[in-house]
Amino acid sequence: MATLKVSDQLHFQIQHVSDVSTSRRQGMQLALDMGFPHADATKIAVVISELARNILIYAQVGTVIVMAHRGLDGKRGIKIIADDNGPGIPNLDKAMTDGYTTSGGLGLGLSGSKRLMDEFYIHSEVGRGTNVTAIKWLR
Template sequence: MGAPTAPAERSGGAASARATYPVRTDEDLITVRHAVRAATVETGFGLVDQTRVVTAASELARNAYIHGGGGTVTIEFPRNAGRRGVRLTVRDEGPGIPDLETALADGFSTGSGLGHGLGGARRLMHEFEVHTEAGRGTTISVTRWNTQ
């Protein structure tokens, strides 16, 4: 299994850790799932929220791998008003998303999938932000806050 491309930067405790993982192979997708699961456990998420975040991470990383030709997933631990969260930033240098509104619609798929990837990931997370540009790639940042 792959390792983070850069060691986790730690200053001030685990909540400030940050690690970036490559997404270039099927094995990298598994590594990302395990790392995201560990991040949700570290942040104190319950099982349902752990599953939500891991599912969103899987969808986004798979999209970067298949449609973006590979990329990276960065895991961070933001804090806001005493809440802890997990933020995932998924980057690729692929062709970009030509019609973002259509790509976010349920049922839209550029492959053989069910078409729940981007829209599903958006519903699973509290915050969802996309930056995409034709020929320059896509960056998607999502955050889920621990509400327990």
């Protein structure tokens, strides 16, 4: 297991199915420690799970970073960064639609994750990899 904890940042190397459950479990704990209500911490855990599994399915290897985050206006939140050097997503708009899947899943991973978070950015280059950054603010 490759987990690196530095201050309030969690770095996960995703390369095995167990990394998916470890990252979501520890990410949820970080969210709870930061004072997120249980419902929000659950949503954060699900998003970590979705992003980590996407890495595993499409890129085989990648990293997920979960960290305490402070916005420019001082508000606090949690930031999830998922990054891989996999094949990339050829049609991003389509991938962000409910029900779109190339892996036989429910096709809710990206579009659903976006609904669960407050901010969601995705950058993907075919042949280069995919980077997803998502933020949920503490209310």
